[in-house]
Amino acid sequence: MINLVDLRRQFKSVEQEVLQAIAEVIEGGQYILGPKVKELEAKIAGRLGVTEAVAVANGTDALVLTLEAYGIGPGDEVITTPFTFFASAEAISRVGAVPVFADVDPVSYNISPSEIEGKITEKTKAIIPVHLFGLPADMDEINEIAQRHGLIVIEDACQAFGAMYKNQAVGSLGDAACFSFFPTKNLGTMGDGGIITTSDRELADKIRKLRTHGTTKKYFHDRIGYNSRLDEMHAAILLINLAKIDEWNQRRRELAERYRTSLAGVSDLTLPVESDHCTHIYHLFCIGSQRREERMKKLLQAQIQTAVYYPRCLHLQQVYAPLGYKTGDFSVAEALSERLFAVPMHPFLTEQEQDQIISILKQKDEN
Numbered sequence: 001m002i003n004l005v006d007l008r009r010q011f012k013s014v015e016q017e018v019l020q021a022i023a024e025v026i027e028g029g030q031y032i033l034g035p036k037v038k039e040l041e042a043k044i045a046g047r048l049g050v051t052e053a054v055a056v057a058n059g060t061d062a063l064v065l066t067l068e069a070y071g072i073g074p075g076d077e078v079i080t081t082p083f084t085f086f087a088s089a090e091a092i093s094r095v096g097a098v099p100v101f102a103d104v105d106p107v108s109y110n111i112s113p114s115e116i117e118g119k120i121t122e123k124t125k126a127i128i129p130v131h132l133f134g135l136p137a138d139m140d141e142i143n144e145i146a147q148r149h150g151l152i153v154i155e156d157a158c159q160a161f162g163a164m165y166k167n168q169a170v171g172s173l174g175d176a177a178c179f180s181f182f183p184t185k186n187l188g189t190m191g192d193g194g195i196i197t198t199s200d201r202e203l204a205d206k207i208r209k210l211r212t213h214g215t216t217k218k219y220f221h222d223r224i225g226y227n228s229r230l231d232e233m234h235a236a237i238l239l240i241n242l243a244k245i246d247e248w249n250q251r252r253r254e255l256a257e258r259y260r261t262s263l264a265g266v267s268d269l270t271l272p273v274e275s276d277h278c279t280h281i282y283h284l285f286c287i288g289s290q291r292r293e294e295r296m297k298k299l300l301q302a303q304i305q306t307a308v309y310y311p312r313c314l315h316l317q318q319v320y321a322p323l324g325y326k327t328g329d330f331s332v333a334e335a336l337s338e339r340l341f342a343v344p345m346h347p348f349l350t351e352q353e354q355d356q357i358i359s360i361l362k363q364k365d366e367n
């Protein structure tokens with residue numbers, strides 16, 4: 001089977017370093033929010049060109065704690081995309097605010113700036129653009145709208161570590177940004193993890209307080225918080241993977257280019273597009289086809305794994321029925337949810353394996 005991602009191959013490529021780092025953490029005797037977490041926070045902030053980074057338990061918590069630190073809650077609205085992983089909207093609901101969706105762009109699959117403005121009301125507090133599949137959202141246009149309306153911009157950068165927008169790193173483009181280190185993310189650990197990046201010191205301090213039960217001084221609590229911290233072992237693993245991430249992202253980009261060149265003429269396939277001012281890191285390589293189910297079945301028969309991201313838009317999720325959306329409200333997102341499927345994409349996919357995938361996709365229809 002050729003898998004969508006291959007975490008064992010990734011581990012094998014850094015095995016000695018990882019095992020040694022884990023042993024050091026165990027021997028060091030400090031397991032949560034220790035020196036490795038501090039080092040990781042400093043390295044990520046430095047790399048992105050922001051002043052603060054706060055590591056937390058996962059990407060969802062990164063979003064929840066950021067929204068809460070901004071004081072967003074009941075009575076507030078936050079605009080985001082209906083075509084993303086559920087957590088982008090779930091975090092908004094978790095703090096008691098209402099997610100308001102705006103349709104996506106048919107080419108980038110990211111939230112369409114021209115759809116945002118019409119969704120702004122007096123209750124709107126923030127916009128959460130998602131850099132979907134590793135491609136940066138249209139941040140200049142989004143920031144311009146936010147500025148004009150006095151809104152906060154929180155990047156959901158969970159799928160896009162290392163992606164660039166006009167020579168600036170994703171994670172440094174809004175007021176704050178949230179990353180996930182879930183194992184299958186392009187920068188992941190062997191468990192859960194997340195981080196918030198910002199250049200707002202006051203915000204970062206509030207998030208630091210929220211991640212440890214609302215304390216600044218141990219056993220003295222001045223607000224209700226969370227237990228949402230990153231473990232030393234994960235920070236140690238992430239420091240190793242962070243040193244490789246540019247190489248890994250570059251390999252993803254090369255494989256994406258190979259897919260694009262080889263599949264360019266296949267009539268029913270739509271391939272991801274790269275604009276000249278963005279560096280896509282291909283967390284996922286999603287292809288569009290009107291004959292998706294048939295395509296996926298053929299690949300499966302050839303022992304090639306595929307998956308659908310995402311089969312149901314967020315405005316049509318059962319849990320959001322009370323928000324009153326209906327089919328047809330976001331036609332671009334809905335069409336994507338019916339057409340896109342992901343093919344294997346990871347830095348350890350061999351060209352030989354990729355050629356097998358390509359040859360199945362190029363096979364002429366037999367029926």
Ligand SMILES: *Cc1c(COP(=O)(O)O)cnc(C)c1O
Binds near residue numbers: 158193194
């Ligand atoms: C993975 C992901 C999250 C949530 O991250 P977790 O670490 O799994 O909690 C949020 N938003 C997007 C877009 C994601 O892909």
